[in-house]
Amino acid sequence: MERTWAIVERELRRFRRSPTLIFVSLIFPVVQLVVLGYAFGGVVKHLRLAVVDQDHGVPAVRIRELAAAAASGAKTVDVVDYTDPGRALQDLRDGHVNGVLTIPPDFSRRMLAKDDPRVALIEDNTDNFVSAALAGTLSGLVSAYDSATSAPRVPQQATLEVVEVYPYVPYIQYLLPGSIVMSIFMMVMIGGGIIFIDDKARGLHEGYLVTPISKLELIAGFNISGTLKAVLSGTALMIVGSLVAGIPNPLEPLRLLRLFLVVVVTAFALISMMFLMMVRVSDPLLPRAVFGVLNTLLYFPSGAVYPQQGFPRWMQVLAVVDPFTYAVHAFKTLLLKDTGLGAIGFDLLFLAVFSVLTMAAATRLFRRTL
């Protein structure tokens, strides 16, 4: 066991003297959390909506008033009045406006005659997010018009009342579990993958191999030191990220303890996986080359940025064997729902079994000779 600790000591001393490595492995997940969290988590605002009123009747004026109210309230749209529908459509094509709301000449007449009155939205559907936001806003606007004009005393249609179990979760909070796993993975990739292969290429491993150290002692030494480095990275991001994302009660001791356990188990699982992947590699370019692919293959199918239910079948299969899936789920459960360990028992079990299997395979595949 002393030999294993000698490896750990060596790796940690080197790590402590490489502040750049610590900084780089932390900065990427933090930047990703902040940029992606705010980029995707915000509400679309100030879409330019051309309104072409060809009717000018009272109902049409009411529609325009509601549009103006949406512009001054939620600020989803900025209304621009047009008299020429052709010009409005040209501006839509040229990108000067995001949509054209046309109130046809017979709108008021049809409204009063209850003869299927319609307004039209012509939108630039090259951007799904923008077109969905516009359609949503104008659907709400038309519904508001309908309810104001014909509200019955007793609702005639069934309505859905939504009750949310947890407080509102901004997207940056939704993204935080994946970012914590990413910070662990970054350290695993740099400390366990790239540096491991660089050391091998420099001949440092020959120094180990001429000593009486066993394969298991050697792999255990690499795994433990890699885990400790990754735990440091994951814990730092867990705390900093919770504060940045505004997680309620981020420093509650019992929850921190549970989160720390998940960090440790995740770090050990990922470092074991990394050594299994790198155990026969000797080309220093390889870990650098596969870094991006591996990152994409593990991070996105895990449900870190988008629910797995929306994935195609093949990606759902990938997600089942992806250790990120279980780590992200465990962090999400603890951070966003503040549950106990019972809710993440299967995640911990999967990651523990995954660690044992990958470490055993790495030990078996490790060559004691060159």
Add this chain to the structure above:
Amino acid sequence: MSSVVSTRPAAIDVRGIVKTFGAFTAVKGVSFSVQEGEVFGLLGPNGAGKSTLIRILTTLLLPTAGSARVNGKDVVREANAVRRAIGVIPQAMTSDLELSVEENLAIFAKLYGVARAERERHIEELLAAVELLQWRKAPVKNLSGGMRRRVEIARGLVHQPQIFFLDEPTTGLDPVSRVAVWEMIRKIKGERGLTILLTTHYMDEADRLCDRIAIVDHGELKALDSPLKLKASIPGRNLLDVSFSAAPPGWQARLASLPEVESVTGHDEVFRISTRNGPQTTLALMEAAAGAGIDVASLSVQSTTLDDVFVHYTGRALRDALQEANPLDRGPVLRRG
């Protein structure tokens, strides 16, 4: 090929070692033994098979055929016992640059399982032996190449091995550092009674350090003996390089007829004479020149060098062999000899 007869047990015993990498045979049935306390050199160019041999003996490579025992233990079946008995300095500088001199030694002492009580004492003694006591706290990255090599020598001895392997210990060092490392090796060998096996492609290194030298080329052992005996084993113990004011017709044949001369090569007025007796041939040469009425413009007498020995046994000069050797042709594991 001659060999030393000794009653002492062999510290290293190599029998018919073969190592192939795919279709390429790096070592072709090499056999030799190294006696306890001996400094034994494997001399040859890059790609000759030296480093492959040393890697087999240090348990880093498995032989394809043949057997080897180090400190009485089989390098394949009793690899861990071999590892405990040997210290190894690989050709590449493999100390951790970010760690201090002392930390590098301490980590390796732990890897070898040196007890805590002995660890500090050993490190202290070794740092004194390699004259790095005052640099013990310095990061290795701040040391010169020669000093780093001394760190590696100390690191290889931290568990007090009986046998020490050095793979091209002075490659890449400047001349002053090379001499310093030679002195260090000699001193440590004397103090600790180590058996040393080193590989080198420097003739002067092999000549100055080794009790016996094995000349290796293309994976084969071409010659093995002490430097003196190797030099004595080849024809032409002295070389005379001489130039004359003029060379009359038949002058080269006249030179070849001088006493003890074995061969004469040259052109115009410049000749190289190989002789078994330098002083006697020189005297006769001066008399012959005076008799022919020509002057000796310059004359130098050289003893036989290991380079001559290498040329004799391999058919090519070592420096040419070094230039010819292209490590890329021999695959990644053969990049060092």
